[in-house]
Each structure stands twice: as C-alpha cells, then as structure tokens.
Amino acid sequence: MDFARLWLGLLLPLVAALDFGYHHQKDMEEFLKNVAKNYSSITRLHSIGKSVKGRNLWVLVVGRFPKEHRIGIPEFKYVANMHGDETVGRELLLHLIEYLVTNDGKDAEVTKLINSTRIHLMPSMNPDGFESVVKPDCFYSNGRENSNYYDLNRNFPDAFEFNNVSRQPETAAVMEWLKTETFVLSANLHGGALVASYPFDNGVPGEPPRARLWLPEPRVELRTLRLEGTVLPKHPNGIENMYFIRQISSGMQDYNYIWAQCFEITLELSCCKYPHEEKLPFFWNKNKASLIEYIKQVHLGVKGQVFDQNGNPLPNVIVEVQNRKHICPYRTNKFGEYYLLLLPGSYMINVTVPGHDPYLTKVVIPEKSQNFSALKKDILLPFRGQLDSIPVSNPSCSKTPLYSDLPSDSAATKPGLFLFLVTVFLVFVK
Template identity: 70%
Template structure:
C-alpha cells in the first residue's frame, strides 16, 4: 500500500549522498506504490524546499500517518488510495532544515541549501535565462518529474497564508503589463487555489494581518511578486503537472505546541486538494491497430501549452479541466490533427475523471517517449510570443483600473 524511496541525482537507483549527506525521501501511497498503473493519476506534495519553513514538513508527516491508518476504515480515504498514486516528499531541503539553530519567524540560516542556493530560484525558467548552478536537490526533482506522469501537485511553504498559482514569472504575452502572468489554464488554477484556501479559515481571511493583494486566500504568483526559476512554473511547463504553492503559516518556524492547530486547519484542504487530480478528462490514444501511441500531442484546442502536452509511454493523457464542452486536438507527426469533442460533467464520479480513449483512423508510430517533452528546450520560451490564451487578454474593466493606477498613484 505504501513504499518509501530515496531520490538521488547521481545514478539511477543508486542512492548517493547530498550536499550535506542527507537523502531526499519520498513516500508513495497507493495500491501499486512501486509502479504506475494505467488510468491511475499521479499526485505529489513537496514541502520544506526552504529549510526554515517547517510547517509543511510536519503537515506532510501527519498526512502520511492519516492516510495509512485510515485505509480500510474510512471509505473516503480508502477510495482515494484505490484511485490515486500519492507521492509525498516531506523535505526537499533536509540540510537547510538541520541548519536552523535558533528558529525565527521571519528569517533563518536554513532557508537555502548547504551550498547557499535558494532552491525555489534554481529551476530552468521559461521567461528569462536562469544561469545559477543547478543544485543536486533541484536536479533530483527534475529527474523525478521525468520518471512519473505527474498530473497535480502542491509545494508547501511558510511565511504567509495564501494559495499562489502560476505563473510566477512572465512576459507581456502572459499579461505582465497588467500586473499578472496567466497560463492558458487560468480558470483551473484559480479553482485549484480556491479549493485549498476555502477550507482553511485563516488562509481565506488572511489572518497574518499583513497588507497584501490576496483575495479570499489566493493570488497569481506574478501579481504577488515576480520570481525567476521557481518550481511551480517548471512543473507546469516542462513536466505537464499543474502545481500551486501553498503558504501555510505566518511564522516560518513556529513553536512545536502550535503544530496541532496547523494540522486541524489544513487537514481537510490537504485531502480535498488531492481529489482534484480526478477532474477533467483522461484516456489513451491508439492507432487503427489499437496500438497505444506515446509522444502524441493531446491538448484542448483553445488552450495549447508552449511545451505541448504529450501522451506518456503507455499512450496515456490527463487533462485537468472544469465542467464544460471542449474540443481536444490530437496531433501525430505526419498526419492532420484529429479533433474530438468532449463534455465534462458537473461532478467527477467515483474518484475518476471522464474517461475518453481516442482511436485514430491510421497507423502511427509507437516509439516510447524517452523523457518529458524531449522536443521542448530548457531555455526561455516566451520571448517575442503573442498572447497565447484568451485568459491573458485584459478586459475593459482591468484596462481602466490599470490606467487609473498609472495616472493617479
């Protein structure tokens, strides 16, 4: 039902020391913890990439205990484990966590890793060059993302109370002239952030009592502050995984007696957020001989990604979508796009997205994909790009608000 695995960036399946001789550990909870099963989406939580932000680390340890002790006793948790493969990394920066000697609410030496790099500024960036040396922890996570078909994720932080969604960085094509940077899936990201924040009373009302632009506990990352080399943008662009960032505590390293209250405030949100991996549509793509096709582009017609979302080595695709009607465009090299109409029902049924297998009317290539989006280079991708989605185009109201601020601030 569960399996504990250390991740190393050095050699496949060989667990080597980290910067400070500490491994990164991932616990996998599911009916098939050691390997992916077709039709079962992959979900992950990652915490403590800033070593001094300790609340997320503790919450994920509580979550592990909660899941494994209620399996078979709680129908909701049992169904969730039956239908989902859940990966939990309590600490992405164990060296930083151990470096905290005199905990402080606002700043500690353990924020960075042992090489003094901020891991949430260390990933390739789609909007500008990020030439900092890639750290072992970052490399390990990037390799991990290439080994699994992750669909949904959250990255747990501390120091504020808000659910932040992509993009963290941006260019005019994504809406930065209007103090935001939006993905083609902005409706889904706002829904995901609201799903978490709405079940956390302190997050919803911004109990940190600091002046922010948070609305009901959520904010677009760029609107809060631009960030280069962040993990959530990397997940969405290169790993086909929708990730949001959860800021879970006003104090980064609170006293231990406060921890039970954090679990009480976040338990329902943590569980409900995992369930969202089952929204939208999923399935497999086959050629006329019913051979599953890997590395085939499968995207909604009016919300294409700058790194096209492709089927995995089993021919699977997963698209997170809100209820409504969509046209899915399937593209195989050398053939015209194949269009499929789907209607997502108002509510997912039995912890499953709408299942829609696609049979193409020709014989295709069945070469397995070797890595996530191999044709998408890890360099700035959004330069000189026109607006890629209707979501990035400003409304008249937003234009007038922006003009007002320019003229009268």
Template identity: 75%
Template sequence: MDFARLWLGLLLSLVTALDFNYHHQEAMEAFLKSVAQNYSSITQLHSIGKSVKGRNLWVLVVGRFPKEHRIGIPEFKYVANMHGDETVGRELLLHLIEHLVTNDGKDPEITNLIDGTRIHIMPSMNPDGFEAVRKPDCFYSNGRENYNLYDLNRNFPDAFEFNNVSRQPETEAVMKWLKMETFVLSANLHGGALVASYPFDNGVPATGTLHSRSLTPDDDVFQHLAHTYASRNPNMKKGDHCKNNVNFPNGVTNGYSWYPLLGGMQDYNYVWAQCFEITLELSCCKYPREEKLPLFWNDNKASLIEYIKQVHLGVKGQVFDHNRIPLPNVIVEVQDRSHICPYKTNRFGEYYLLVLPGSYVINVTVPGHEPHLTKVVIPEKTQNFSALKKDILLPFQGQLDSIPVSNPSCPMSPLYRNLRSHSAATKPSLFLFLVTVLHIFFK
C-alpha cells in the same frame, strides 16, 4: 478473526503514532521506514537523490499499487520544506502520511482516494537547510537555502528569462523525478505567509504582466485549485490573517501579482513536466514553536485531502491507432488552451487533462497526420474519484517508428521570451481594464 484484525490495526497504529514535534532527519527517516514496513501493501519508500551533505531526499508513495504506475491511475505529489527554515509543511506531510495509512479501510473517502490515486509525499526537499536551523524563528534564517547557499525555489530553468545559476543536487533530483513519473497535480508547501499562490510566478506582457499578473492558459483551473485549498482553511480564507498589510482576497493570489520570481518550481512543473502545481504558504511564522503544530494540522487537514481529490478533475484516457496500439509522445491538448511546451501522451499512450466541468474539444496531433478532434462533456461531479474516461481511437496506423518512446524535452530556455500573443485567459476583462486605468489616473 475480527478480534485479530482489530488488534493488528491497534498495534500498527501504535507503531506509527506520530507526536506533534519537529522531526529531524533521523527521526523522520525512522517514522517513514516504520510506515513503509508496517503498511507495505499500500506504501513504497524510496529516495530520489541526495542533498549536498548526502542526506536522502525521501519520498513515500501511498496507493493501492504503490510500486509502479498503473494505467488510468493519476500521479499526485506534495513537496515540502524546500526552504529549510519553513517547517510547518514538513510536519504536516508526516501527519498526512499517518492519516492516510491508518484510515485506509476505515474511512471511505481515504480508502477511495488510495484506491484511485498514487500519492507521492516528499516531506523535505532541503534537509540540509532544516538541520542548519535548530531554533524556531518567524523570519529569515540561513537555513532557507541549501548547504551551498542556493535558494532552491530560484534554481529551476525559467520559461521567461535565462536563469544562469548552478543547478543544485536537490533541484536536479526533482527534475529527474519529474521525468520518471506522469505527475498530473502537485503542491509545494512553504511558510512565512498564509495564501494559496498559482502560476505564473514570472511572466511577460503576453501573459498579462502589463496588468500586474501572469496567467496560464489554464487560469480557470488554477484559480479553482487555489480556492479549493484556501476555502477549507479557516485562517487562510480570511486573506489578511498575518496582519502584515498584505491582503489576499479569499486567501488566493496569482504568483506574479504577489511578486515576480525567477526560476521557481511551480512554473517549471507546469511548463516542462505537464504537472499543475500551486504554492501553499501555510504559516505567518516560518518556523513556529512546536506547540502550534496541532493547530496547523487541524487547519490544513481537510484542505490537504480535498486538494488531492482534484487530480480527478477533467478527462483522461489513452490514444490508440486503428489497431488499438497505444501511441506514446502524441500531442493531446484542449483546443484553444494549448501549452507552449505541448502536453503529450506518456509511454503507455495515456493523457490526463485537468479541466473544469463543461464542453471541450480535444485536439490530438500525430506527426504526418491531420489533427484529430474529439468533443467531450465533463460532468459537474467526478464519479468514484475518477476523471471522465475517454479513449481516443485514431483512424489510421500510428507511425511508431517516428514517435519516440520517451517524451523529448522542450529546450530548457525562456520559451515565452519572444511570445507576442497568448491564450484569451491573459486578456484583461473590461473590469480589470477600468481598474488599471483608474489606478494610473489616481496614482
């Protein structure tokens, strides 16, 4: 019996063995379909839509229950290659898939991660752009945009300015996907620099732009997430590896501090999809030669795994009325860090709040009732790949007739445009105030 299992494992490993080459659409599809067939118990392959040229936007889900959401198991995603000429992330995600499925049941860390997480991996959001660039090039090429020549990372609704662009099919597919899943944490993989960048990418004075940054109410969490990835990448953490006169201390930057960006995907995820997303720039060269790919995998493997684990930060649970009926579409947020588009329970009454260890008050708001406050203490370390579980039982019967089953979207408009005040996280510290004053004085 043991010999048979060993032989089967070896056979499956051979079937899905992935070389360090660039995989165009046909080869990528063949690999993904092979994985889905040979590891059907822990994977699901599906397309969330099609590109302008009709290519499938493939997503492979890895998890103990890959085909559907299970209560208490958070949803995580990686998206790569939204700029078609930024290619390293595409290949890294294919190798990550292989690493996950071939180590399930062998590596305790990977096994536990698959047990407690539903991991969605999209190797290419812009397959048309990738196919348009056949020759490796470190700089900009026409393949950056989609087939209609739109930059997909400038194509989403923006929370700060009107973004009057034609929404592209790839963008529309991702927006629809975000509505279908309860994503908690995400990263999108790019190239052309070496840094972990966190929201906001755009901003207004109320989010800190007068101090050359734009911060979310969850800035402490975002800084932690970015440092988690960068600190495990030996070149990213240097901060100046690309030798292009841009220095990123410890390999991390606030997106706006680097340069303002209108219509970016990470801001859209955070504001409208309740999903914390950062942007990972993984290579100084956008489209490096194939022989460099093993080095990129070695540099990023630990970071990719450790970042997924961060989906288990904080606190999670369900909100019930006094009859233990789950309440969907109920606002659940940490006091003093509310979101401009309030975070709400999903159709199962679930909530997931990413917060660092510490003491917090959770504010639950049901239409027609006073806010319900619950104090929680988040321990220093998560237990068994799980956030602190805290179900909230409200002392009344929920008015289910007035609570829609699906979360109504906040208007796709610049929600922050007229904001006058914001979280304390955006207020400059004395140190940053002095730095700003000195900068102005000596400029």
C-alpha cells in the same frame, strides 16, 4: 487471556502515534521506514537523490499499487520544506502519511483515495537547511537555503529569463524525479504567509504585471481547482497569481507547469515560518481536510489513452483542449495516457500526431463527480497503419527562455482568451 491479548494487539496501530514535535532527519527516517515496513502493501519508500551533505531526499508513495504506475491511476505529489526554515509543511506531511495509512480500510474517503490515486509525499526537499537552523525564527532563519547557500526555489530553468546559476543536487534530483512519473497535480508547501498562489511566478521582462494576465497559457485549470480549507485571505479570495505578490524567477512551481506537465500551486500555510511545537496540532487540525480535498482534485476532468487503428497505445501524442495550447505541449506518456484537469462542461479535444492533420473529438464532462475518477475517454485515431514516426522517448522542451520573442500585441495575448475563467471556491474552516 491469550485470546484477549491477541485481539488487543490487532486493535493497536502498527506504528506508534506520531507526536506533534519537529522531527529531525534521524527521527523522520525512522518514522518513514517503520511506515514502509508495517504498511508495505500500500506504501513504497525511496530516495530520489541526496542533498549537498549526503542526506537522503525521501519520498513515501501511498496507493493500492505503490510500486509502479498503473494505467488510469493519476500521480499526485506534495513537496514540503523546500526552504529549510519553513517547517510547518514538513510536519503536516508526516502526519498526513500517518493519517492515510492508519485509515485505509477504516475511513471510506481515505480508502477510495488510496484505491484510485498514487500519492507521492516528500516531507523535506531541503534537509540540510532544516538541520542547520540554530535559532528558529518566524521571519528568517539561516536554514532557508541549502548547504551551498542557494535558494532552491530560484534554482530551476525559467521560461522568461536565462538562469545560469549552478544547479544544486536537490534541484537536479527533483528534475530527474519529474521525468520518471506522469504527475498530474502537485502542491509545494511553504510558510511565511497565508495564501495559495498559482503560476506564473515570473513574467515578460519590462512588461507591467497586468500584461502577465494575457500570455497565451491555459491557466484556467489552476484557477478553477476547488480548494477547500484553511488558506486564509491575505490576498483577495486567498488565492493569487504569484507575479502580483512578488516576482520570482526560476521557481519550482513554473518548472512543474511548463516542463513537467504537472499543475502545481504553492500553499503558504503559516505566517510564522518556524512556529513553536505547541502550535503544530493547530496547523494539522486546520489543514487536514484541505490536504485531503486537494488530492481529490487530481480526479477532475478527463483521462484516457490514445490508440492507433490497430489498438496500439501511442506515446508522445499531443492532447490538449482546443484553443488552450501550452508553450511546451502536453503529450501522452509511454502508455499512451493523457490527463486533462477540467471542470464540468463541453470541450473539444485536439489530438496532434506528427505528419497528420489534427484530430478533434468532443467530450462532455458531467456536473456530477465521477467518484474519485475523471471521465474516461479513450481516443482511437482513424489513421491507417502503424504510426512509426512517433518517437519512443518524450522530447524535451527547450530550457531557454520561451517567451523571449513573444509579440506583445499578438492575437494570442488578447484578454478575450481568458474570459472563460471561472470562480475559485474557498471554504474557510473557522
């Protein structure tokens, strides 16, 4: 009898099944802490800061090495509930956490994902807003803003216009968080529409929207992510440049892309911002496969380290695809690592070190996926001696508007720069 009870205990989940309801701060914290306690080998729970009212901004990390970055393992993140009254993403991330930890070692896809990826999940960036909602509404509730009545998605530095608004604690915490990890890919979960949008949110002042297409920025990677799932087409193909939907200044999506070297898109998952609880199973079942599939996209392209002739990894070396320069150059991290999201094809990688001519190397990314790993390509620079001129810390890119002096008719802004854009594939779950 005791033996049977022992086996029954082993078969039961370590954490009680998460119910489909809205989880306020106390319940959410209890759930996250229980997960962190019972799945300590693959999780790390930490707060990146506090809200205006002192609530913790929790992030749960899931991965085989959750406590720290490991070379070759990309960092991925989901952020939800940035607008406090947009609630579906908050609950989806809690259920995603449960799904990941309870399927490790049981589901082959989840296990491989945990083995190869460090996944950061923030269920609520705006807990004060969520807690302040008194009468939930599909279109607008009083909890959209934080407790200082600031829209957090209008509170970041902007590349196109000066933003002198007071930086809020939640925004500042996220900005500091982005400095601590080498995030490669991200999604920000919103509500109020059914669409996936990519940068840029804003544009050159005075220019018509069409002119936004030709700014010299390598947005091809964001357009070519193979999104599978449930983002239904409110706009053609279900994916659109946010500038064509509505112009947004000082958004988190652009900040990630320009200043944090992280490719972020925005997923609006429900027309109703705060649907009734009985609708939550529907949203989970419709989006579960999509959430997993999007995480897998962090393994597109090529990754590796840059070394000098003595085999020393080089931080702050610019590594970009030739002719796809970022306005804030993407640089290797403190381990000399780089990650480039690219679809199968042939590319010339341009490596730039201060005081030296650019170094070009060709990579061919095969059609067949690398089984939860980007193509590994270490780069050994043919430079003699130690490269002492490279700074130790990553230099920050100017937070002033970066496009203010952009020539409107320069060669860099011609349409031909983006003729290599490829089709985005959306698979809709019926």
